[in-house]
Amino acid sequence: MFAGIVRSAKTAAATLITGAVVIGGAFAIPAQDTGEVAVGGLSDKYQSAEVEQLLEDFPDAQDATALIVVSRADGGELAQEDLATVGDITTAAAEFGVEAPPAQVPPIVSENNLVALVPVTLQATTDNGDAVEEEVAELREVISEASGEELTAELTGGAAFSADLAGVFAGANFTLLLFTAIIVAVLLIVTYRSPWLWLVPLAIVATIEQLALHVVEVLEPLTGIGVDPSAVGITSVLVFGAATNYALLLIARYREELRRNDSVYEAMGIALTRTREAIIASGGTVVLALLTLLFTDTLSYRGLGFSAATGVVLAMAGALFLLPAAMVLFGRRLFWPFVPKVGDPSREGKFWGRLGEATFKRPKIIAGSALVVLIAMGAALFNVQIGLSENEQFTEKPQAVTAAETLAEGFPAGSTTPLTVLVDSGSVDTAVGDLQSVDGVDSVSPGSEHDGRTQLSVITGYEAGTDEANAQIKEMREVLADGEYGGLVGGEAAERVDQLAANQHDMTLVVSAVVILIFLVLVALLRALVAPVLLVVTVLLTNFSAAGLSWLLFKYVLDFPAMDTLTLLYAFLFLSALGVDYNIFLVTRAKENARTMGTPKGMLAALRSTGGVITSAGILLAAVFVVLGVLPLVTLTQVGILVAIGVLLDTLVVRTVIVPALTFLLGEKFWWPSNPAGKHGRHSSEQAEPEQDPAGERETAGQGGIARG
Known part of the structure; x- marks a missing residue:
């Protein structure tokens, strides 16, 4: 099926035209209004989610409230004339259109006279995020103008935090796309050293990324799964990284085959046949892992699972259909100035061959040393702190955060985000008394009533x-x-x-499901039991080491007080699903080679032929995930750094040292109960002469040397 699309120029052109029609048709489908689709929050089995649902029927449910925080610019106490200016600020806010206390009502001033507080209700309602964001921005200008030079007036509270969070993602898709495309372009140019080869995969990957975002936008209201802005950003990064990885694998194999075949169509047909299984297995693992998020209690996880899984499916389709067709139509000249010709010797793999030879000679020492280092890195994870406070969510503090910090200098720290308690209306007085007896509660104020329930606003310290x-x-x-x-x-x-x-529940669910899924995919792909177990262990080891090293970086270099509750789960998911890709690329090639030369020789040949492309893919994927740090959100910065560190560890240590060492130690037992080496298996554990990859460049077979083990 796959090789048929590149049988000739006509079939390749037909494939591209069909693809263009399908993509154009998809873009022509308009996205519908998401309506009532829930974008964030938790499932309704949690109290906070139940309260949120019940509040939707209260008369003031859609009120967007905020707090005007006034302080002296020099940090001193508010004088009487300053309080008069606070009154002017309140009047200006009311004239602007918000609901504010009457002019004759004195402002709320802290006991230490450092801060004055003015609660307001916006004209915009909470169900219109764009209107809230616009009104918050305009109100900030109004109160800043009215405050004069000696006072500072800022806006915080629920509406202000929502507006600032939305502002973080204003233009985020373009920023992420720009940085990601630049990184991918640079790394592709360095990898291929061609002035235009990089343009073909980059154009296809960029098209697929935009298609994925549009398809998700179209399907979102139909599925009822909300996708928040952070999930959109992660999806873009993931699609770029995964699609480029698949492209690197396919193009590397295509270049190998061009050295043995006169016809570009035959070369691509062989390359596509030999790589499709690895691409489908790798992409399928990522998709299945992402779909486990649909069963979590956190709605934002569900949105990410749906969005990212859709993107990876399209990334696989682009790599298996569009990219091969485009490559053969341009022919060999696409590789200029390093055009592969039939009979050309291989220039790749020398470093990885030498590394493999060293590992073969002393597999226990080298793998053991790497294992000790990785475990030492992960040990820091035992002291990790989980959970960021509201004011710690941003790498660059927006006004809602700075105003909240100012407010905390004179008022209880919980003033910006009061708790909402719902009680039976007949028990309000008793409930108020019991709540006030709880240590740290500053005030309890009854609010609106609906259907036998009364809303209490609780401010804590x-x-x-x-x-x-x-x-x-x-x-x-x-x-x-x-x-x-x-x-x-x-x-x-x-x-x-x-x-x-919810995160504890989701982590247990996702870790268990992903580990089982990866194991089953590897069993089906390799038709073995020992190798899948060992590869799953290496994936878990990579997660452990990357998380520990990242925590040290967060704590002592970036000065983050804790990891966000989302960080470890996101990182585990991406590292496990994407990290196993490189193991799949390596071991499928090693098994292919083992059929003719035995397992140790086959692994050495696989290291030579895949070492460069897998390392390039790993560096590219790590760089792409680091791009998440351009957004001023601690969570995304942490996820990007942790995944990048994990991918580099997996690419440079686990895949290049530990997995080959395990293969050398076990020999044919690595594939048990299957035995791809057949009769070669009787001798391969005794001697591993550096034979060339039979699926690679045979013309350089026999060069180099490895001592007997």
């Missing part, structure tokens, strides 16, 4: 996401559970507590 806030919320829930209140605790801080519980 702890910032959302801190250990103290989490413990306090658990205590509140215990207090309300003991009474006859029908009480539920929600709000930003409560959602942080539930997110930790």
